[in-house]
Amino acid sequence: MTSFSGDLFDGRSSQAHPVSASLDGGQLHLTGEDIALVFSLEQIDIAPPVGAARGVVHLPEGRELHSIDLTALAALSQATATNRPERWARHLESRLGYALVALLVSVLVMFAGLRWGVPAVAQLAAHTLPAGLERNIGEESLSLMDKFSLSPSRLPLSRQRTLTQQLAAQCRKQACPPHQLLFRNSTLFGANAMALPGGAIVVTDALVGLALNNTELIAVIAHELGHVAHRHSLRLALQSIGAGVILVAVTGDIGSVTDLAAGLPSLLLQKGYSRDMEREADAYALAWLNTACIPPRHFADILGRLDKDTTDSTTLLDSHPGTHQRLEPFLVPHLCS
Numbered sequence: 001m002t003s004f005s006g007d008l009f010d011g012r013s014s015q016a017h018p019v020s021a022s023l024d025g026g027q028l029h030l031t032g033e034d035i036a037l038v039f040s041l042e043q044i045d046i047a048p049p050v051g052a053a054r055g056v057v058h059l060p061e062g063r064e065l066h067s068i069d070l071t072a073l074a075a076l077s078q079a080t081a082t083n084r085p086e087r088w089a090r091h092l093e094s095r096l097g098y099a100l101v102a103l104l105v106s107v108l109v110m111f112a113g114l115r116w117g118v119p120a121v122a123q124l125a126a127h128t129l130p131a132g133l134e135r136n137i138g139e140e141s142l143s144l145m146d147k148f149s150l151s152p153s154r155l156p157l158s159r160q161r162t163l164t165q166q167l168a169a170q171c172r173k174q175a176c177p178p179h180q181l182l183f184r185n186s187t188l189f190g191a192n193a194m195a196l197p198g199g200a201i202v203v204t205d206a207l208v209g210l211a212l213n214n215t216e217l218i219a220v221i222a223h224e225l226g227h228v229a230h231r232h233s234l235r236l237a238l239q240s241i242g243a244g245v246i247l248v249a250v251t252g253d254i255g256s257v258t259d260l261a262a263g264l265p266s267l268l269l270q271k272g273y274s275r276d277m278e279r280e281a282d283a284y285a286l287a288w289l290n291t292a293c294i295p296p297r298h299f300a301d302i303l304g305r306l307d308k309d310t311t312d313s314t315t316l317l318d319s320h321p322g323t324h325q326r327l328e329p330f331l332v333p334h335l336c337s
């Protein structure tokens with residue numbers, strides 16, 4: 001039998017009632033002046049004492065038994081634990097339930113993190129990384145593409161120069177992100193245009209061949225300027241490293257610029273930009289063309305032709321199942337004074 005003394009609080013007033021407590025026959029007996037209480041061990045809870053403080057036994061109806069006899073309380077605690085295996089089982093079960101819920105939540109958070117978090121962090125990282133680093137990635141990508149998938153343009157220099165001058169003239173009239181217009185020949189990329197990190201815009205000979213006039217090409221380039229302005233290709237490259245992008249965002253340090261640059265050409269070719277990115281670039285192009293007083297339908301014209309002309313999977317339209325829907329805003333007659 002364990003006996004000890006303590007103070008009973010009735011849960012209604014702050015007055016302490018001295019009692020003697022005893023553990024007898026699986027019950028806790030409390031006796032004192034006008035006090036005779038008996039509790040089964042199922043009814044009581046023992047709060048572990050902190051430091052040298054008093055231990056507290058929680059009793060039904062808000063009563064509390066405080067005692068400084070920590071040895072006796074430890075014995076009481078042991079008795080309640082061994083006396084109530086079913087309670088511990090319940091406790092464990094509830095813990096298992098918590099664990100399963102926690103596991104489910106972790107999986108959902110991880111999924112959401114990869115689905116939405118990584119693109120969001122990539123966007124953040126793309127806008128905080130120094131421009132010099134972005135340019136490096138772009139230059140590396142271009143030199144790799146020049147080695148493996150692009151060859152020098154066969155377009156007459158005069159045509160290249162005219163297009164460059166027409167674009168430059170527009171960019172004197174309205175804001176354009178820093179860019180560089182480049183012409184290349186490529187069987188792999190077909191009729192295409194690509195915006196690389198740092199602002200290099202590569203236009204293929206096949207795309208120029210498909211255009212009825214330079215205005216159509218300027219319209220496509222306006223769309224690429226949208227990709228440049230929003231740093232889409234850098235975001236695409238950063239997204240490809242998945243959760244690693246969080247490290248980049250936090251430390252601002254890209255482990256290997258070469259790795260990111262090496263992956264970009266195939267990302268652009270096979271995966272392409274997300275639909276959201278294309279919508280952003282389209283919105284940019286529409287506003288840009290309207291400001292330039294260039295009828296936006298030129299963009300719809302050449303992309304429509306590209307859609308019909310497509311024989312392989314390497315076009316500007318790859319990531320757009322709904323080309324017509326996408327081009328609709330460009331067909332609205334534009335108002336230009």
Ligand SMILES: [Zn+2]
Nearest residue numbers: 223273278281
């Ligand atoms: Zn695009």
